[in-house]
Amino acid sequence: MPTYEKILLKNMDTPGYTGDLAAYERAGGYQAIRKVLKEHKPEQVIEIVKKSGLRGRGGAGFPTGTKWSFIPKDPSRPKYLCVNADESEPGTFKDRQLIDRDPHQMLEGALIAAYAIGAKVAYIYVRGEFALGAQILERAIAEARARGYIGKHVFGSGVDIDVWVHRGAGAYICGEETALLESIEGKRGLPRAKPPFPAINGLYQQPTVVNNVETLANLPHIIARGPEWYAAIGTLKSPGMRIFSVSGHVKRPGNYEVPLGIPLRELIDEHAGGVRDGHRIKAIIPGGASAAFFTPEHLDVKLDFESIAQAGSMLGSGGVTVMDETVCMVWAAYNLMGFFHHESCGKCTPCREGSSWLHHILHRIEHGEGRDEDLAQMERLCGNIAGKTVCAFGDAEVAPVLSTLKHFRHEYEAHIRERQCPMGEHVGATHASPLPG
Amino acid sequence: MTTQTAVATNKVTLTINGQAVTVEKGTLLIEAAKQAGVDVPHFCYHPKLKPDANCRMCLVEIEKAPKLQTSCNMPVAEGMVVHTDSPKVAEARAGVLEFILANHPLDCPICDKGGECHLQDEAHAYTPNYSRFQEPKRFFEKEYFGPLIDKEMTRCVQCLRCVRYCDEIVDSRALGSRDRGSLLQIGGLVNRELDCEFCGGCIQICPVGALTSRVAMYDYRPWQLKKIETICPHCADGCRLKVESRDNVALRITSDAGRGRNAGDLCAKGYFGFDVINRDDRLKKPLVRKARTLVETSWFEATALVAERFAAIKAQHGGGAIGGIISAHASNEDLYLFQKFMRLVMGSPHVDSTARYGHHNTIAALRDVVGHGRMTASYEDIDQAQAIVVIGADLTETNPIVGYRVKHAARNRGAALVTVGRYGANHGSFVSNLVNRATHALTTAPGQERAVVLGLIKAVVESGRVEPALAAASPAYVRRLSALAGRLAWADLEARAGLSRAAIEAAAAAYTGAERAVILFGRDVVRSSGAVDTIRLIADLAILAGKLTTPGCGVNPLCDEANEQGAVELGVAPEYLPGLIPVSDDAGRRRLAAAWKDEAPSGAGWTLMEMLDQARAGRLKALYLVGEDPLGDLPASAKVREALGNLELLVCQDAFRGPSAELAHVCLPAASFAEKEGSWTNHEGRVQKGKQALDAVGEAETDAAIFSEIARAMGYPLDYADPREILAEAVRVAPALATKGASVHPGTVDPATLAGYLSSGFERDVERRFALGPAAKASAEHPYRLTLIRSLFRSGALTGRSAALAKAPHQGTLLVHPDDAAALGVAGGATVRLRSAQGSAEVMVRISPKARPGQVLFPEHYAEAVRDLAPIDVDPATKVPIFREASVAIETVSQPMSRVREMS
Structure with a gap:
């Protein structure tokens, strides 16, 4: 099995590492921010991150340095950094570990980012269910504040950066950056129509950057070891390490930090120990529930932004879910659609109505009440959702449906033909029950 | 630029x-x-x-x-x-x-929106005529937004226009979206039934039939409605609205987005209060008193009788024994003709209007300063102001549409908002309160608005922010006022206002620091004692800061009634001829006589309050009341009953039979605002024309037609082809209206008048207005100060008759501050007895920080007994009666049931 130097998971995988401030500093922590404050102007930090090629780890993979450079330089407007720690994508659990086990790594990254964009205040928006994570962050922030790392004149510089934890209340949509901003503002978390974009009118209508936890955790390392070092890891367009959360029917589910660009097969077979004995892979979701399903034919696709996109899915959140032959694909799509129907915020028409409609149709098919015209109907509905919604949720909710229809159409047809699930009492099979809305 | x-x-x-x-x-x-x-x-x-x-x-x-x-x-x-x-x-x-x-239901056939529904139109234009949706349709549990608004969620397209309107325009935030995804629905943010301003805006802005009015629900199809535009009669904001009717029954009111001075926005009174027009108890035939009861008669008989009695009294006692009072709700045409009728046909100088209840104070204070009593800054200036100072006005309750503009400037454009007045912030209430939006809330005790204005003047003078050009051009004025302001001690001002010097200075800095700054002042100044002094001080404040004549700036008086401006400007006042010409102005009298081809009686006439006094004294023999009901409006201490009961002839001309009518000898049925063509002058000074939307009920006639009829019967014809001819004559004989362009435009400051004020006019009463006067003594026996406030849902006899408005929640309760409630041991919903030197009254308590400690607030027009608690005081100069404050004691009568259970 190929082994790689761990970067983000290094500290926490060191036996005895406690994750408190002293431990983090013993491991070399908080040196990068000191270096930045001493040696670099904010523009230079942006340049370094641009040069590193770091791309956002939340899902869309937008180049981080470029995102920062959209922040207007106008000194009269306050700027904000928001840390997206609302990790809610089904099958994804990397940010939770980064927060729980090494909070200061992410905090140091946040300080670097805040300095780069000129933000005096950073909010960490923590998923409501991460009660422990929120406590750990509060504790870490208190430690850092007590040491003068957070607050007025951080590290004795002339720079003020304050950091606050803001807990979510359980809505998946608040991971969408503008819904996240609304939620921090104390409003209902509904995505905003764009334009204007957060870089111009973000939190409290001021210039704002929203960065994912993993993205920020990379920053101290990029500063410490130089952008060239970072850019040399991974592929040309997708540099760096990536934490993949592997779950499902594998022998060793867990978080694996590997360079971007390794084949999917290596991640599943070698790092995660392969599919459970006596079974074979049927489908893989490579980048969280919003990503299109892959089949075993895709096992040689390389895990970088471009290659996965070219193969018809997306790297997304890095949540890799492996399903073996015991899983009914119609049920899998129905299950995910249930999630999307439940989590659709209801703000815009195609998503609000479409998620419900698709869920109803999948419910019928899975429960033996499918109709011949349902498949074409679903494809048409997906076409009326994707690309037509306020936020990316619309694209996400159609991915499982369209990809299972593409790769496993025969299973749908069997459900409709046999007026039942051909797999009988399979995992997760439920009896028909009325759906809400 | x-x-x-x-x-x-x-x-x-x-x-x-x-x-x-x-x-x-x-x-x-x-x-x-x-x-x-x-x-x-x-x-x-x-x-x-x-x-x-x-x-x-x-x-x-x-x-x-x-x-x-x-x-x-x-x-x-x-x-x-x-x-x-x-x-x-x-x-x-x-x-x-x-x-x-x-998921949309197929209930278009019974939906009130059917025929004017965006969804119908778009569906007609863009969708095939069949549905591929074969799943069970979504449904929602049926909810109403209270008794006035129907919510039909199955029809909702979740566009959130209502939620956004409620937030962005009304600032009420009563609505929100509830639940999520396909179950997302519009809901009250806290309560299922709305507890809000009931402006109807959510209904008006709903593109489909999700929100509809429960007034006249299912009573019409939109295309059956006749839609006629007129002007709202309920306050002086001057809203353009459409009366929509079928078979001569008004079924709804609308206002097109962007139309009129209200830009299509309305308030509860405008939107829901129209049902009064249709009421069965409208006066439909003339009534004459026969054997102590009023019996129906014909117009022929009634007119003949009225003419004969008036003529007889005039012959016996002279025209000076006859008085006339008209409501300032009336149209310009009715007002103008009334004063002409009183002056020429009756030969009486005693003509007045209900503008006497307030606007005369504004006129008395500002006529010598700016030349009139209109706003000197337009509504658009309010929109664009960088600082707005609102003094003694609870705009949400009194002038909601101006309130929307002020709130818009403050919340959406970042204007500084200084509120000076007796109301505290009441966050948590869905009835938005200007104080909640204030950047500088100078909340003070009743009657201390003047102390705050003095403080603001002192702050402007002492911080060196007096307009330099003014100091150069009018050194005497600046010196004198600066000296007087300097004489005031901050400690006294702070004690009087109950505010810190710093707070007052900060507010003054916000005002002077803005390039575009507008002052608005309302009833708590205008209808209180010492009003003229306070209003002059407000003008002084603007002048000293250089914000009276600067573009985008001004001083804006607010009026309660729809046409107080018109009433005074058209000469419905004993001291003014049309055009704000003093009756003592000989040149003006000659000009008028030339136009009228007759002379108005000379000499000072009696004002509203004086007429009542003279009736009691037996010198006024006959009184002609038009749309005004002093017995309904004034407290017992005004002794109206005694006055009206002493008359030889009382003629009440009104749409309804109010309390005064019970003492009348003749009642004449008058058309409502919707039943006549006419024009109304709003407080901005815009003369806005309305069309006749409905035929008058029964045999009701317009006021102008009735005046003409009686005039003809008295042998002095005042005939006009239509109301337009009356207005044309009014504009012709009222040079002030014409020369200032005021007949169509808002008031501009008259330079000559202002110059006169700055050179010597300011000296009038200057010492008095800059003196703090004796402090009010707290009474041990009556420790609380009661203010009768104006309610958004009932501002007078007309709105008091609206069955729809009566359905809005929490009306007619005594607002008590939480601390006082705790001290008194009363819970919300408790019944208490208010006791004043004048009497006592029982009312229900509502706990609200809107009432400051030591003060209680009760809305006018909800309980005669509460109104009668107030003593009456008449301003010696303007004769404006002051009767909205009283010192009271509060005793608990009973606790609400919930509290009783809790205690047992």
Whole structure:
């Protein structure tokens, strides 16, 4: 099995590492921010991150340095950094570990980012269910504040950066950056129509950057070891390490930090120990529930932004879910659609109505009440959702449906033909029950 | 200014459907398309609201954009190439409509919106005539937004216009979206039934039938309605509204978005209060008193009787024994003709209007300063102001539409908002309160508004912010006022106002620091004792700060009644002839006599209160009341009953039979505002014309027609072909209206008048107005100060008769501060007895920090007994009666049931 130097998971995988401030500093922590404050102007930090090629780890993979450079330089407007720690994508659990086990790594990254964009205040928006994570962050922030790392004149510089934890209340949509901003503002978390974009009118209508936890955790390392070092890891367009959360029917589910660009097969077979004995892979979701399903034919696709996109899915959140032959694909799509129907915020028409409609149709098919015209109907509905919604949720909710229809159409047809699930009492099979809305 | 011009000429050219369009930079694509004559279908977009882009109906194709874009939130860009009718757009539109219609019920046949529904129109234009949706339709548990508003969630398209309107325009935030995804619904944020301002805006802005009015529900189909525009009679904001009727029954009121001075916004009274027009108890026939009871008679008999009695009294005692009082709700035409009738036909100088209850104080204070009593800054100036000072006015309750503008400036444009008055912030109440939005809330005790204004003047003078040009041009004025302000001790001002010097100085700095600053003042100043002094001080404040005549600045008096401006300007006052000409002005009298071909009686006439005094004294023998009901309006301490009971002839001309009518010898049925053509002058000074929307009920006639009829019967014909002829004559004989352009425009400051004021006029009463006067003594026996406030839901006899308005919650309760409630041991809902030197009354308590400690607030027109608690005091100069404050003691009568259970 190929082994790689761990970067983000290094500290926490060191036996005895406690994750408190002293431990983090013993491991070399908080040196990068000191270096930045001493040696670099904010523009230079942006340049370094641009040069590193770091791309956002939340899902869309937008180049981080470029995102920062959209922040207007106008000194009269306050700027904000928001840390997206609302990790809610089904099958994804990397940010939770980064927060729980090494909070200061992410905090140091946040300080670097805040300095780069000129933000005096950073909010960490923590998923409501991460009660422990929120406590750990509060504790870490208190430690850092007590040491003068957070607050007025951080590290004795002339720079003020304050950091606050803001807990979510359980809505998946608040991971969408503008819904996240609304939620921090104390409003209902509904995505905003764009334009204007957060870089111009973000939190409290001021210039704002929203960065994912993993993205920020990379920053101290990029500063410490130089952008060239970072850019040399991974592929040309997708540099760096990536934490993949592997779950499902594998022998060793867990978080694996590997360079971007390794084949999917290596991640599943070698790092995660392969599919459970006596079974074979049927489908893989490579980048969280919003990503299109892959089949075993895709096992040689390389895990970088471009290659996965070219193969018809997306790297997304890095949540890799492996399903073996015991899983009914119609049920899998129905299950995910249930999630999307439940989590659709209801703000815009195609998503609000479409998620419900698709869920109803999948419910019928899975429960033996499918109709011949349902498949074409679903494809048409997906076409009326994707690309037509306020936020990316619309694209996400159609991915499982369209990809299972593409790769496993025969299973749908069997459900409709046999007026039942051909797999009988399979995992997760439920009896028909009325759906809400 | 040059940069503004540059921005203004900054145009962008783009192509829409192959057509080149040039629009202002920053224009939204959907608006640019509209300018090019291209309608982009939409639900959630509304020009009044910030774009939300949630319905996705307005998707268009922009070349080079990777996907379709919503045109409602996309600003135009140079060279943009846009297609609104490409196959991709058509497909997306059909897709959105299919989604919206999927769960929409097929209840168009009974939906009140049917026929004027956006969804019907768009469905007609863009969808196939069958549905592919075969799943069970979604349903919601039926809820009402209280007794006035119906919510039918199955019809909702979730565009959130109502929620956004309630927030962005009304600032009420009573509505929110509840639940999520396909179950998202509109709801009260806390309570299921709304507890809000009931402005009806959510209904008006709903594109479908999700929110409809429960007044006249299911009573009409929209296309059956006759729609006629007129002016709202309920306050002086001057809202343009449409009376929509079928078979001569008013069924609803609407106002088109952007129309009128109200820009299509209304308040509860305007939107829901129309049902009074249709009431069965309208006066429909003339009544004459026969054997102690009023019996119906014919117009012929009634007119003959009235004419004969008036003529007899005039012959026996002279015209001076006859008085006339008209309501300031009346149209300009009715007002003008009334004073002409009283002066020429009756030969009486005793003519007055209900503007005597307040606006005369404003006129007395400002006529010598600016030349009139109109606002000197327009509504648009309020919109664009950087600082707004609101003194003694609870705009949400008194003048809601001006209130929307002030709130808009404060919340959406970042204007500084200084509130000076007796109301505390009451966050948590859905009835938005200006104080909640204030950047400088100078909350003070009743009657201490003047102390705060003095403090503001002192702060302006002492911080060296007196307008330099003024100091150069009018050194005597500046020196004198500066000296007087200097003489005031901050400690005294702080004690009187109950505010810190710092707070007052900060507010003054916010005012003087703004280039565009407007002062508004209202009833708590105008209708209180010492009003003239306070109003003059307000003018002084603006003059000293250089913010009276500067463009975008001004001093804006607010009026309670729809046409107080018109009433005074058209000479319905014993001291003024039409055009604000003093009756003592000989040249003015000659000009009027030439126009009228007759002389108005000379000498001072009696005001409203004096007429009542003279009636009691037996010198006034006959009184002609038109739309005014002093027995209903004034407290017992005014002894109105004794006055009216002493008359030989009391004629009441009104749409309804009010308390005074019970003492009348003759009642004449008058047309309501909707039943006549006419014009009304709002407090801005805009003369706005309304059309006749309905035929008058029964045999009711317009006031002007009745005056003409009686005049003819008295042998002095005052005949006009139509109301327009009356207005034309009024404008002709009232040079002040004509020369100031005031008949159509808001008031501008008359330079000569102002110059006169600054050279010597300011000296009048200057010592008195700069003196703090004796402090009010707290009474041990009556420790609380009661103010009778004006309610949004009932502001007089007319709205008091509205069954719809009566359904709004929490009306007619005594507001008590939480601390006082705790001290008194009363819970919300408790019944207490108020006791004053004048009497006692029982009322229900509502706990609200809007009432400050030591003060209690009760709305006028809800309980005669409470009104009768107040003593009456008449301003010696303006004769304005002051009767809205009283010192009271409070005793608990009973606790609410919930509290009783708790205690046992």
